[in-house]
Structures are given as C-alpha cells and as structure tokens.
Amino acid sequence: MKISWVILTYNRDTKVEKSVRHNIENAGSDWHEMVWVDNGSTDGVRDVMKSFNPDVSVLHKENRGVAIGYNTGMVLARGDYIVITGCDMLMPANWLATFKEYVTRIPETGVACMYSGPLSWVPERIRGEEAILRGLRVRPAMPIGRRIFKRELIKHIGYFHEGFGLYGYDDLHWGYRAERVCKELGLIYYVIPDQIAEHLGTEGVHAFDQKDESSYHKFKQEEVAMDYKQKLLQSLQLQGWPKFSPYP
Numbered sequence: 001m002k003i004s005w006v007i008l009t010y011n012r013d014t015k016v017e018k019s020v021r022h023n024i025e026n027a028g029s030d031w032h033e034m035v036w037v038d039n040g041s042t043d044g045v046r047d048v049m050k051s052f053n054p055d056v057s058v059l060h061k062e063n064r065g066v067a068i069g070y071n072t073g074m075v076l077a078r079g080d081y082i083v084i085t086g087c088d089m090l091m092p093a094n095w096l097a098t099f100k101e102y103v104t105r106i107p108e109t110g111v112a113c114m115y116s117g118p119l120s121w122v123p124e125r126i127r128g129e130e131a132i133l134r135g136l137r138v139r140p141a142m143p144i145g146r147r148i149f150k151r152e153l154i155k156h157i158g159y160f161h162e163g164f165g166l167y168g169y170d171d172l173h174w175g176y177r178a179e180r181v182c183k184e185l186g187l188i189y190y191v192i193p194d195q196i197a198e199h200l201g202t203e204g205v206h207a208f209d210q211k212d213e214s215s216y217h218k219f220k221q222e223e224v225a226m227d228y229k230q231k232l233l234q235s236l237q238l239q240g241w242p243k244f245s246p247y248p
Contacts, residue, residue, distance in 0.1 A: 001100060002032035004079030004151070008069040009038045009087045012216075013045040015200045016087050020052055023085060028094030031083070037073045039063045067160035067170040071246060074151075074159060083148045089116060090198040091146065098195055099148040105134045110153060110187030111143030111178050114195040125175075130193055141191035143182075144175035156181045158243035161236070167223040169233045176241040 009016050034053045038046055040062040050056065058072050074082060083099060085091055092098075095114065103109045115122055119139070128140035143149070157177050160170040182189045223229070236242065 001081065001104070002079040003081045003083055003096070003100070003148070004033050004035050004077035005031045005083045005085070005096075006035045006070065006073035006077060007037070007049075007085070007087055008066065008073060009036070009041060009045050009049060010063055010069075011041045011043045011045055012088060013041075013043045013048050016045050017048045019086075019088050019090055019200055020049070023089070023091045023095070024052065026091060026093050026095060028097030029100055031096065032079045033077070035073045035076050037069050037076075039065070039069045063166060065162065065164075065166040066168075067162045067164060068246075070170075071159040071162065074154060075247065077151060080151060081148055082151050082154075085146050085197075088200045089146060090200060092195050092197060095146075095195065095197075098192065102136060102138075102192060103148060103150075105136060106138070106188070108186070108188055109190075110182035110185065111147055111149040111189045113141065113143050113145050113147035113189075113191050114197050115141075115145050115191055116197045116199045118196065119191065119193060126191075127179075133188075137193050138188075138190040139193050140189070142172075142175045143178045143189040143191075144171045146197050149178070153178075153181065156185065156243070158245045159247075161232075161244045162246055163232050164229050165223065165226070167220055168226075168229045169224070173233065173236055173241065173244070176237075177243060180241055 035057045036049050036053050037058045038060060040060045057076055081103065099112060102112045119126060125142035126139065127142065130137060130139040161173045164170045179189060
C-alpha cells in the first residue's frame with residue numbers, strides 16, 4: 001500500500017516543527033511520499049520542512065488559500081491512498097498504522113477520518129451509532145478533518161472548492177460530496193472513535209509556545225463570516241453538492 005502524506009503549511013514555524021516531528025515519530029508505519037506544499041511562508045517554516053523533506057514539492061510565492069494549497073498537493077500525490085493531517089495537529093500514537101489497518105480490514109472504506117477533540121464536540125457531523133465492523137470500531141460521520149482515502153476517489157468527489165478564497169467552507173463542502181459519492185459507489189465513511197488528534201493552538205488564543213494567536217483567529221472568523229461564502233455554500237447545497245475540479 002503506497003500512501004501519499006499531503007502537508008500544507010503557511011508560517012507558524014514553531015507549531016509546524018513540533019507537530020510534524022511528533023507525527024513522524026508516532027506514525028507507527030511508513031509512507032510512500034510526503035507531498036509538502038508551502039503557501040508563501042515568510043517565517044522559518046520552509047527551513048523546518050526541508051529538514052523533514054528536502055525534496056520540496058511546491059513553494060508558492062504568496063498565500064493562495066487552503067483549497068488551492070491542498071489541491072496542488074493532491075494533484076502531485078502518486079500513492080494509492082492520500083492522507084491529510086493538517087500542519088498543526090498532534091496525531092494519536094500509531095495513527096498511520098491505524099489508518100492502514102482500517103482500510104485494509106474494511107475494503108469497502110471510502111473515507112476514514114479522525115477528529116480533534118471528543119466526538120461530543122462535533123455532534124452535527126455524526127451520522128449514526130458506533131458499531132463493530134470486521135472487529136474494528138467505527139462510527140458513521142462526515143468524512144472531513146484528518147483522513148485517508150483512495151486517490152481514485154478524487155475522480156468522483158473532485159477537489160476542494162476554490163471559490164471560498166483563503167479560508168472558508170472548502171473542507172465542509174468536500175465532506176458533503178464525499179458522503180454523496182460514497183453512497184453512490186456503495187462505500188462507507190466513518191470516524192475512528194478512539195483516535196483523537198490534538199490541536200496546537202487554534203482553539204485558544206495562546207498556544208503551547210505562548211505566541212499570541214489573536215490575529216490568526218480574527219482572520220479565520222472574518223473569512224468564514226463573508227456573505228458571499230455563505231451564499232456560495234447555500235448554492236452548492238441546493239445543487240446537491242456538485243463535484244468541483246479546477247483541472248481539465
């Protein structure tokens with residue numbers, strides 16, 4: 001099984017260094033390639049990432065947004081599976097080995113994911129009761145966040161919608177499309193209940209390194225509050241969450 005681990009970065013060098021190092025040390029399994037995309041960082045994050053992966057994938061000259069960044073990485077990915085973790089997440093012990101076990105023992109897996117924080121934090125994304133499948137615990141849930149999926153599924157689901165600008169509802173829109181496609185193809189999507197990732201600083205103003213993150217939070221809040229993004233999401237819902245691809 002060849003896995004492409006896609007990482008998108010933009011500044012926040014200290015957090016990236018800690019999270020990526022942690023995730024490498026706690027993967028519990030090997031990956032085929034690390035596909036790293038940097039969205040125009042101006043601090044030391046590029047040097048940090050080069051220490052982990054000297055074969056730079058893409059260095060954008062400016063911040064082109066979350067959707068374009070991840071789409072760039074997914075296009076470059078050549079593994080059978082794509083894994084997305086986020087650059088500021090501490091994944092649980094043996095996280096990659098766990099992903100591999102699930103998609104191997106449950107071959108009808110469309111998307112398997114891990115959330116940050118208890119599942120009670122995201123009740124609107126839970127789609128059913130916990131169950132045992134092939135001896136493994138699963139719970140139907142919106143397939144977003146930390147996830148693994150077959151690269152072939154992109155042909156049906158598409159990429160992150162780039163109409164939400166620098167930051168918005170691209171992940172949410174992808175999750176709804178993934179649900180629709182999995183149902184159409186007879187695949188399942190779920191969260192692994194006992195695998196919880198830890199967020200580094202995006203839930204609080206001061207993170208582990210004591211850097212003031214208020215401007216970062218303000219940026220995110222202003223981006224998602226933009227009226228055109230709300231209307232775009234509503235329009236996509238009315239259309240039945242259509243596939244999006246910026247590539248011919």
